[in-house]
Amino acid sequence: MGSTSTRNNGEGLGRRDLIKRSAALGLITVPTMSFLSACASGSDDSGSKDTSKGKVTKDNPFGVAKNGKLEVVVFKGGYGDDYAKAWEALFAKKWGTKTSHLGTQEITGKLQPRFNGGNPPDVIDDSGAQQIKLDVLFKGGQLLDLQAVLDAPSVDDPSKKVSETLIAGSTDPGLQGGKVVSLNYVYTVWGLWYSGKLFKEKGWAEPKTWDDFLDICKKAKAAGIGGLAHQGKFPYYINLLIMDLIAKTGGLDAMKAIDNLDPKAFVGSDAAKKSIEAVYEIVDQGLLMPGTNGLTHTESQTRWNQYKAAFIPSGSWLENEQLKQTPADFDMKFLPVPLLPGSKLPFEAIRAGSGEPFIIPTKASNKAEAQEFMRLMLSKEWSTSFAKEANSLTILKDGVDPSVKLRPGTQSTVEAVKAAGDANSFNFLYPNWYSEMDVAIQNASNELMSKRIQPAEWLKRAQAAVDKAAKDPASKKNHRA
CATH class of the missing domain: 3.40.190.10 (Periplasmic binding protein-like II)
Structure with a gap:
């Protein structure tokens, strides 16, 4: 995908790609x-x-x-x-x-x-x-x-x-x-972003573990700043964080299981379970930037540029997209997704x-x-x-x-x-191969971040989207070794 503003994301990203750049809740539908x-x-x-x-x-x-x-x-x-x-x-x-x-x-x-x-x-x-x-x-x-x-x-x-x-x-x-x-x-490149200026002023070090990441989010909240902002109206972005965490926790096999529509890609995957529970912890502990669930990509990103949140997920189109909104001394920095305990990929591993x-x-x-x-x-x-x-x-x-x-x-x-x-660069292919599945997982993530469903239900919905895509005979033509 490209990104919603690049997406698939993207990107982007599918930048878009990714974005890059990319699919988004509310603005895309399954074609008529x-x-x-x-x-x-x-x-x-x-x-x-x-x-x-x-x-x-x-x-x-x-x-x-x-x-x-x-x-x-x-x-x-x-x-x-x-x-x-x-x-x-x-x-x-x-x-x-x-x-x-x-x-x-x-x-x-x-x-x-x-x-x-x-x-x-x-x-x-x-x-x-x-x-x-x-x-x-x-x-x-x-x-x-x-x-x-x-x-x-x-x-x-x-x-x-x-x-x-x-x-x-x-x-x-x-x-x-x-x-x-x-x-x-x-x-x-997809991952998290932060302000070098803000981190220097607060004395925060770049977090390499999930615990350190949560610790900064908590310190940000205590300082009246949101921990994590995300582009709530476009859950493509929060999926960048969720899916990258799954890949880094479970390794390339966990990534390929999703792309290859494995019957245990989500339900039955220890990496998926740990990752979605970790992301939900941000929601459950009130570490999201207030209001972020109802904002567009540019609205959330602009508030982040105003130092109202410590982190935001996006692809590398972010800097160009926010040129007019970014203070001259903001010092924008990219951060690979921090690691959960026992992760199979190193901190330096990135979706690229x-x-x-x-x-x-x-x-x-x-x-x-x-x-x-x-x-x-x-x-x-x-x-x-x-x-x-x-x-x-x-x-x-x-x-x-x-x-x-x-x-x-x-x-x-x-x-x-x-x-x-x-060796430590990876990339998901399912958003381009299975757009309906991609949208279904985004929708589930939207529900999760709004606290309308729990991690177990997210896993069920994500797996149901995988299982539905696997029933399409055309899916047999797509496979990652």
């Missing part, structure tokens, strides 16, 4: 049957209106014609859309292309009718709270297989394929049925991976331009441009010119990624 039916009508490229007739060469692997057209739609959330406008200007300068741009948070509202009508845009950043669910689009044959882009020569080093220039595993979140059908472009899914519809009118645009996204020039405009990293290895100075929060994520290394 009319949309499902409409998606099912387009099964391959046969309906394409692509009219590009350029000559195919090593420098022009998709045969882009001069003076063509390209329509780009991006989710205007935590990263804004200035980065895309900069890209489009570079593309137009190179190819003389007439580009059409839309930055919006209403992805479903703006684009669902166009998918239904068979005339979608060429390149889409399908993220945010109103993301059109990738698994639904894939089942309807609406997503172009991006393998040709990954197999194309790298812009920076034509002796290498594009895929050989990317961070290991960064294309995995784009898998549906064994095919890469979305390019999760932003390299996102690609978020912000970019897609090319099978019925895009200008697929050659769209594929070349995506190939150029994975060049150092365009990756550096993104870092400058959006204060975030991309999935391109060493993709940012070292002369670019990063903001404190972004720099702290760079340090966290280095500390974790490949």
Whole structure:
């Protein structure tokens, strides 16, 4: 997911991704049957209106014609859309292309009718709270297989394929049925965040254990500050904390059990039980920032920026999203989720991976331009441009010119990624594979944080969502080894 403002989260995150960036209670629903039916009508490229007739060469692997057209739609959330406008200007300068741009948070509202009508845009950043669910689009044959882009020569080093220039595993979140059908472009880190200034003033040390984390929350409460703020109207965010705690407590096997729809992914999982009980302890002890359950992402984050809470969960789009609300001396810092006793992963372990899914519809009118645009996204020039405009990293290895100075929060994520290394970096895939299951777990988390259900009931509801997803024959195509 991208994030609701990046999500899947995200991200984000599914940043979005994550967010990145991402699904959110109240703003997303399971797609209607009319949309499902409409998606099912387009099964391959046969309906394409692509009219590009350029000559195919090593420098022009998709045969882009001069003076063509390209329509780009991006989710205007935590990263804004200035980065895309900069890209489009570079593309137009190179190819003389007439580009059409839309930055919006209403992805479903703006684009669902166009998918239904068979005339979608060429390149889409399908993220945010109103993301059109990738698994639904894939089942309807609406997503172009991006393998040709990954197999194309790298812009920076034509002796290498594009895929050989990317961070290991960064294309995995784009898998549906064994095919890469979305390019999760932003390299996102998910976890907790705090103010370096506040911690210095209070004499608080960065907590590495759950007990130390709770202790700071209690000290914050005693000082008239909330312990944990979360984006209550969008339970995608609190799920970042819950799911990361499960993964760190039970190890990668606990994570894979959820992605692989194990009949004991939640009910019967000691790691899940310990983790959800630990998170509920924050609620039960009154350590939440007052009112946070009823706030949107920006409302909670802004109050956090006003020093009304010690911690908040989010993806690494947070800094850019809060630029206008963050005091100059706030000193934003990233914190890996602290450990419960007996955790199988170390404190340094983080959920890190690609978020912000970019897609090319099978019925895009200008697929050659769209594929070349995506190939150029994975060049150092365009990756550096993104870092400058959006204060975030991309999935391109060493993709940012070292002369670019990063903001404190972004720099702290760079340090966290280095500390974790490949061995201690993990990422969940179920939000992209099983959107209905993701929403059901988010809804359960919303009930838990509002104290309307207890941990045992949360586990039952989460497991029921897993069991329902497992009954779908299409789920057999998705598996993590």
